[in-house]
Structures are given as C-alpha cells and as structure tokens.
Amino acid sequence: MNSEPAIPIFPRLGAALVARLPLAPAQLAAERLVSQIAARHPDLFARLGDHARKTIAIDPTDTPLVFLLTPDPDLPRVRVARAVAGERWDARIAGPLAALLGLVHGAFDGDALFFSRDLVIEGDTGAVLALRNAIDNAELDMGHEIASLFGPVERPLAGAMRIALPLVERATGVALMRRAGEPT
Amino acid sequence: MSAPLELVCPAGTPAALRSAVKAGAHTVYCGFADETNARNFPGLNFSRAEMEEAIAFAHGRGAKVFVAVNTFPRAGAERLWRAAVSDAQALGADAVILADLGLLDHTARAHPDLRIHLSVQAAAANADAIEVYAREFGVKRVVLPRVLTVQEIAAINRDTKVETEVFVFGGLCVMAEGRCSLSSYATGQSPNMNGVCSPASHVEYRQEGDALVARLGGFLIHRSPADAPAPYPTLCKGRFSAGGVEGHLFEDPVSLDAANLIPLLADAGVRALKIEGRQRSRAYTEAVVRSFRRAVDAHARGLPIEAAGLAALSEGQETTAGAYRKTWR
Known part of the structure; x- marks a missing residue:
C-alpha cells in the first residue's frame, strides 16, 4: 500500500457519457451483483447486525451515479439513482470511485481516507462503520464477483481479467483487484 | 544478533x-x-x-x-x-x-x-x-x-x-489509561465500561459548505475546514473556545x-x-x-x-x- 495515495479521478468524458445512458442497465447489473455477493458472502451481511436494514448511499462523487444499498440478508436491495438529492438514506459514504474500490479491495484504509478528507461520511455513522468493517473482512474481489455473474463463461472471463486487470491497474492507478498480502 | x-x-x-x-x-x-x-x-x-x-x-x-x-x-x-x-x-x-x-x-x-x-x-x-x-x-x-x-x-x-x-x-x-469518562459525559457510554470511545451511534458528521462538522451526542466538537485533516470524533481531540482561545484544548489530533x-x-x-x-x-x-x-x-x-x-x-x-x-x- 502506498503510504500517501493519490486518488485517481474518473475521467470527465467518461462521466459525461455515463450520464447520458439510461439507468435501467446499471440498475439491473447492480441488483444482480448485490444478490450474487449476498449469496456468496453471507458472513458479510451477518456482520452488519442491526445495521443491515438501513439504507446506505454509496456515492462515487466523480461519477453521475449513486447506489442506495439496503444490505438486508433476507432481502438485499440496491437502487441506482442519478444523485443523492431527493433520495432517502440513513447514511452516506462518498468519495472518488477509485477510493471506494480501493477500500473494497483492501488497498486503502478507511480512516486514513477520512483523515485526508478523500472520503466523506454523513448520517448514521454506526451503519457506515459496520458496512466498512464487514466489507473489509469479506476480502471481496469485484472482478471475481462480476465474472461469476456470467455463468458458463465465468472461468474464461476470470482468466482474461487476471491478465488484463493488472495492466489496467498499472495504467490507471485504480485498485481493481483484491490485495491478498504477501508472506514475509 | x-x-x-x-x-x-x-x-x-x-x-x-x-x-x-x-x-x-x-x-x-x-x-x-x-x-x-x-x-x-x-x-x-x-x-x-x-x-x-x-x-x-x-x-x-x-x-x-x-x-x-x-x-x-x-x-x-x-x-x-x-x-x-x-x-x-x-x-x-x-x-x-x-x-x-x-x-x-x-x-x-x-x-x-x-x-x-x-x-x-x-x-x-x-x-x-x-x-x-x-x-x-x-x-x-x-x-x-x-x-x-x-x-x-x-x-x-x-x-x-x-x-x-x-x-x-x-x-x-x-x-x-483506564480512567477516561469524557465520552460518557456526552453519550452515556465509555471505553472502560462499554468498550466504545465516542460510540458511532452518537456521532454525526455533516458537510456545511466546505467544512466537515462533527457532533458527539449532539455537542459540536469540531469543524474541519476544507484543506485540514479530519480527526476522530472524540472529545479529547475536539476544538473548543475557552479563555478567548480556540484550539485543541486537551490534545492535538x-x-x-x-x-x-x-x-x-x-x-x-x-x-x-x-x-x-x-x-x-x-x-x-x-x-x-x-x-x-x-x-x-x-x-x-x-x-x-x-x-x-x-x-x-x-x-x-x-x-x-x-x-x-x-x-x-
């Protein structure tokens, strides 16, 4: 881990393009991804305790999308919106998409991002802490999770990602894969 | 060696x-x-x-x-x-x-x-x-x-x-160590008894303009300007006004x-x-x-x-x- 990470920002052109797309495909993909993670990582949702029924706005501030996640183990839900304004949420966690991905993949420390103001939290702080700690413990790899959505082509897709993602990581500085830690 | x-x-x-x-x-x-x-x-x-x-x-x-x-x-x-x-x-x-x-x-x-x-x-x-x-x-x-x-x-x-x-x-x-009850004054819970200093359930962050405002148990404890690092939401790291001076009266973060x-x-x-x-x-x-x-x-x-x-x-x-x-x- 870089001790003083510079957080890459999502390209403005890309954000402008995403803003022109309809929400329905993103909504469908987000729903399938959340259901998949709930099925594959039940411990993540169990670790949330009473906070699992709260709605947390995950707000990548350099993109035109917001994900309103209710990680209820019985009925996990996610809604994709254009912005947090006008939406109902209990807590909000906001920062560049690369910071949020870095948290999921164990590349960044949440408190350090908070100290440096790269990450903003609002509302129910307990719910944010619970989600952050549960995700950190789950050691998710979003590439694996996305590949597993594709059923019969999961293995070749995961293999292609193993080759491509390190190259994209090096080019963009975004943590796209789980940090596993090296033995001493 | x-x-x-x-x-x-x-x-x-x-x-x-x-x-x-x-x-x-x-x-x-x-x-x-x-x-x-x-x-x-x-x-x-x-x-x-x-x-x-x-x-x-x-x-x-x-x-x-x-x-x-x-x-x-x-x-x-x-x-x-x-x-x-x-x-x-x-x-x-x-x-x-x-x-x-x-x-x-x-x-x-x-x-x-x-x-x-x-x-x-x-x-x-x-x-x-x-x-x-x-x-x-x-x-x-x-x-x-x-x-x-x-x-x-x-x-x-x-x-x-x-x-x-x-x-x-x-x-x-x-x-x-072990003698701090600052957190319990504001929240009713302390690190020594409940295992939580500034329990998350009592912490509220809010963006007010460029500043990050933190409250503990409803008490304003610090306001971090846009370019300043944010501290933990503990009373000991809060910024207070006393004797005409504003600053970290207990401890710097x-x-x-x-x-x-x-x-x-x-x-x-x-x-x-x-x-x-x-x-x-x-x-x-x-x-x-x-x-x-x-x-x-x-x-x-x-x-x-x-x-x-x-x-x-x-x-x-x-x-x-x-x-x-x-x-x-």
Whole structure:
C-alpha cells in the first residue's frame, strides 16, 4: 500500500457519457451483483447486525451515479439513482470511485481516507462503520464477483481479467483487484 | 544478533488477523464481538467460531493470539466477562489481556494455567503496582500506559521481573489509561465500561459548505475546514473556545510513532512492542505491521531503523513520540 495515495479521478468524458445512458442497465447489473455477493458472502451481511436494514448511499462523487444499498440478508436491495438529492438514506459514504474500490479491495484504509478528507461520511455513522468493517473482512474481489455473474463463461472471463486487470491497474492507478498480502 | 522484540499487532476482523500474520506479526491481539473488549465497534471483532479458526490460522504459522477481555464488567453482568475468559482459553488463546480486579482474581483462581497480561486499561504505572498484580494474580506481562517516559519505563523494568509491553504506533489518549469518562459525559457510554470511545451511534458528521462538522451526542466538537485533516470524533481531540482561545484544548489530533525509539525501548528492558488499531482496516494492519517487523528485525541485527513513512495512516496525518520524549516537563 502506498503510504500517501493519490486518488485517481474518473475521467470527465467518461462521466459525461455515463450520464447520458439510461439507468435501467446499471440498475439491473447492480441488483444482480448485490444478490450474487449476498449469496456468496453471507458472513458479510451477518456482520452488519442491526445495521443491515438501513439504507446506505454509496456515492462515487466523480461519477453521475449513486447506489442506495439496503444490505438486508433476507432481502438485499440496491437502487441506482442519478444523485443523492431527493433520495432517502440513513447514511452516506462518498468519495472518488477509485477510493471506494480501493477500500473494497483492501488497498486503502478507511480512516486514513477520512483523515485526508478523500472520503466523506454523513448520517448514521454506526451503519457506515459496520458496512466498512464487514466489507473489509469479506476480502471481496469485484472482478471475481462480476465474472461469476456470467455463468458458463465465468472461468474464461476470470482468466482474461487476471491478465488484463493488472495492466489496467498499472495504467490507471485504480485498485481493481483484491490485495491478498504477501508472506514475509 | 539478538532476539527481536515481540511485535504485538491488532486485528479487528479475521481478515485483518490473517493480514497481520502474513505481514510478520509475532503475536496478534483481538477480542470477541461484545462489550468485553475496548474496541466494541459495529462490524468489528470475532464470533467464537471465527476466533477458533483465527487462532488455528495464527498457530499454524507460528504466531500467537492474545484475547483482550479488557473492559470493566457491569455490576450483575460479570458472567459475560467470565465466559469470554473461559472461551478464550478453550479456543486456544495464548494469553488473555485483563484490566478489572475482580476478573483478574476470577481468572487466576478458575483458570490457573491461562497466561494473564495486564491491559493498559488497568493503568499500572509503577513497579510497586505491577508487583501487586504479579503476586496476587500471577500476571506475567503488563502493557504500560502511554504516559511514561523512556527513563520511567527503564526504572520500572529495573524494579520488576514482570515483562513489559509498550505502544509504538497508533492513536493516543490524553488521560491516564483506564480512567477516561469524557465520552460518557456526552453519550452515556465509555471505553472502560462499554468498550466504545465516542460510540458511532452518537456521532454525526455533516458537510456545511466546505467544512466537515462533527457532533458527539449532539455537542459540536469540531469543524474541519476544507484543506485540514479530519480527526476522530472524540472529545479529547475536539476544538473548543475557552479563555478567548480556540484550539485543541486537551490534545492535538496526532498519532504515536515510536519506531525510532525502538533501540532505547529495548535498552530500557521492554519485552514487546504493541501497535494500536483494532478498529482499522486490513490495509492499515498490513502496512504498519510490515513496517514495524522490518524495524524490529533491523534492530535485532544491529542495523539502523529506516523511517517508515506512515504519516498518511495517522490521525491528523502527523506523528509524535508522545510521552516517551516528554519535552514539556
């Protein structure tokens, strides 16, 4: 881990393009991804305790999308919106998409991002802490999770990602894969 | 080459424990997911099954696990704390870290084969006090409060055979350890009794323009301008107005980093070095443990200790040698 990470920002052109797309495909993909993670990582949702029924706005501030996640183990839900304004949420966690991905993949420390103001939290702080700690413990790899959505082509897709993602990581500085830690 | 100082590392989750062990921790300390330990935060800590698995993982790689049962039992609820000690032993813990006199006495009587360490929460800050804990309860090691100079630590080690363990990295508290009730004034819950300093359920952050405003139990405790680092939402790190002056009246939001003092601490007779941060991520654990493992190995070989560059992981993004170099005296 870089001790003083510079957080890459999502390209403005890309954000402008995403803003022109309809929400329905993103909504469908987000729903399938959340259901998949709930099925594959039940411990993540169990670790949330009473906070699992709260709605947390995950707000990548350099993109035109917001994900309103209710990680209820019985009925996990996610809604994709254009912005947090006008939406109902209990807590909000906001920062560049690369910071949020870095948290999921164990590349960044949440408190350090908070100290440096790269990450903003609002509302129910307990719910944010619970989600952050549960995700950190789950050691998710979003590439694996996305590949597993594709059923019969999961293995070749995961293999292609193993080759491509390190190259994209090096080019963009975004943590796209789980940090596993090296033995001493 | 001498034996390296024992590096005692934090783990708030099973994933953090695995990261700590892989990064070179000699020992990991952790707690159960309830109020029996001083990091009782949402989403943190270990179920009994997770603890059993984590201890097996650590032992399989030559690392030890200490279980912190270091809060003070509520009257009428002692059974919860006693169960934590009993389960820690049954699950294979190498030691329990205790603070409460009653729980120390119970553990010494009911679990005579279980190694007991005295928590920093007990605030044993001189050799006479430490000797009492050793004589009465068989305490083998004491975690010293972060209020002592290196010279005072050396004086303690001259007068006791009990092993000493000192913090070398992480968050600092302004009070003598184990005696702080600031949090309970604002929230009704304290680190000593409930395992939470500034419980998350009582913390509210709000963006007001470019400033980040933090309230604890409804009390405004600090307002961080856009370009300033944000501190933890604790009263001791709050900014207050008093006597016509506005500032951090109790304590600046900085973190301890005593890596450069490792040779002095070793010369003072310290046996183990502790890293704070069970509430932090596996990224923090991996980076800090790896850095300090390099430092203790370098010291054991008689080599100089390189600057670690861990300020970005620190509260206030600044570090201090804390009371070890008490220049204000």
